[in-house]
Amino acid sequence: MSIDEARLNEFLGRAVGDLGAAISASLVLVGDQLGYYRALAREALSPAELAARTGTHERYAREWLGNQAAGGYVQYDAASGHYSLSAEQALCLADPGGPVDLAGAYSIVEAAFHALERTKDNFRSGAGMEWGEHHPCLFHGTERFFRAGYNAHLLGEWLPALDGVLDKLRQGGKVADVGCGHGASTTLMAKAFPNTSFIGYDYHPASIETARRRAQEAGIDNAYFEVADATSYSGRNFDLIAFFDCLHDMGDPVGAARHARDALKPDGHCLLVEPFAGDRVEDNLNPVGRVYYGASSQICVPVSLARHGPALGAQAGQARLQQVMSEGGFSRFRRATQTPFNLVLEARP
Incomplete structure (x- = not known):
């Protein structure tokens, strides 16, 4: 069976995206249940500041933020090293009483x-x-x-x-x-x-x-x-x-x-x-x-x-x-x- 390399790479790209989404699903629950999204909706924070606001450990918060930024669920400003939610992300992730949850x-x-x-x-x-x-x-x-x-x-x-x-x-x-x-x-x-x-x-x-x-x-x-x-x-x-x-x-x-x-x-x-x-x-x-x-x-x-x-x-x-x-x-x-x-x-x- 011959393999079309372009089609293979297209499928693998899609599959890697799905794998990233799948392994991140539990981290969305972490962000929701530990209050990370709500804190980031209020203000831009460094990993240490996010950990302090939520009573969690900085090392875990830092890794969580990297995962979420890579997936497009939070914003990252390289100049300041701070993370935040856009208004659109906050609407979907930080407001359980709103129109999107x-x-x-x-x-x-x-x-x-x-x-x-x-x-x-x-x-x-x-x-x-x-x-x-x-x-x-x-x-x-x-x-x-x-x-x-x-x-x-x-x-x-x-x-x-x-x-x-x-x-x-x-x-x-x-x-x-x-x-x-x-x-x-x-x-x-x-x-x-x-x-x-x-x-x-x-x-x-x-x-x-x-x-x-x-x-x-x-x-x-x-x-x-x-x-x-x-x-x-x-x-x-x-x-x-x-x-x-x-x-x-x-x-x-x-x-x-x-x-x-x-x-x-x-x-x-x-x-x-x-x-x-x-x-x-x-x-x-x-x-x-x-x-x-x-x-x-x-x-x-x-x-x-x-x-x-x-x-x-x-x-x-x-x-x-x-x-x-x-x-x-x-x-x-x-x-x-x-x-x-x-x-x-x-x-x-």
């Missing part, structure tokens, strides 16, 4: 390595892995990463894209957030629409406990949380039922759609927020698709297979999701809006 996503990567032995077994056997069987860092990372997207888009773009929903929520409606996890989306909506009652459902008891605590800490009294799966919750007559980044994980997505259809008012709305994907494999062979296929193979697909589900996966695409909702009894379906990371879909009875 890149560091939070690395806890999801951490969870994938915790589950590595189980993942290998699943690949061999075709078995699955329940959401609650993962390391708790998955739940923490998922909340942080997706909460940032909700902060950026949910109130200002996604809900307004649904026909007539805002008026119902302002006047006083009833909303279910199915698969709510730690309740980030639920509490965000509840705070914005105090006249409406919100209830979050999730089959993972520990997540519901966290959601209740988050709502209590935020002083929100119109959001409630119950342990229930997507096909058995008891609430009815909802104006809006939302599935945020969860329908593709479910063991019975058609059953979840059917249950939502039955629980909605006749003029109600079902909101699906799903990972952005095209309907063909070739549409998704890009950096965003790579992230989602990676998470899907290690987290999303196993969760569905654990319950003998169809394993839609995080790259299901609009056509497959529309089929699910149609089989669940919805007659109208459209793409309401989108972001580079999300499909925002509306289903109506």
Whole structure:
């Protein structure tokens, strides 16, 4: 077999970049959890100053800074020997309450390595892995990463894209957030629409406990949380039922759609927020698709297979999701809006 040296070098260059990113993933967690990014967002610092600000050791801080500067995650000024974050880097790495929380996503990567032995077994056997069987860092990372997207888009773009929903929520409606996890989306909506009652459902008891605590800490009294799966919750007559980044994980997505259809008012709305994907494999062979296929193979697909589900996966695409909702009894379906990371879909009875 002949080797094209130019193609070989191109691939090796890409692979070395990936290797550098992979070995640096744990260092992003270090920077986030030790407060390095937040300190650098405030001011330019030398390694010794960063260590002093954060109560850490200078030698480790120096090596961490070299890694981060080489990867383009921090700025280095050779003349002063100081490191800092640009405004753009700070937005993504130093503000967990902002519109982008890149560091939070690395806890999801951490969870994938915790589950590595189980993942290998699943690949061999075709078995699955329940959401609650993962390391708790998955739940923490998922909340942080997706909460940032909700902060950026949910109130200002996604809900307004649904026909007539805002008026119902302002006047006083009833909303279910199915698969709510730690309740980030639920509490965000509840705070914005105090006249409406919100209830979050999730089959993972520990997540519901966290959601209740988050709502209590935020002083929100119109959001409630119950342990229930997507096909058995008891609430009815909802104006809006939302599935945020969860329908593709479910063991019975058609059953979840059917249950939502039955629980909605006749003029109600079902909101699906799903990972952005095209309907063909070739549409998704890009950096965003790579992230989602990676998470899907290690987290999303196993969760569905654990319950003998169809394993839609995080790259299901609009056509497959529309089929699910149609089989669940919805007659109208459209793409309401989108972001580079999300499909925002509306289903109506």
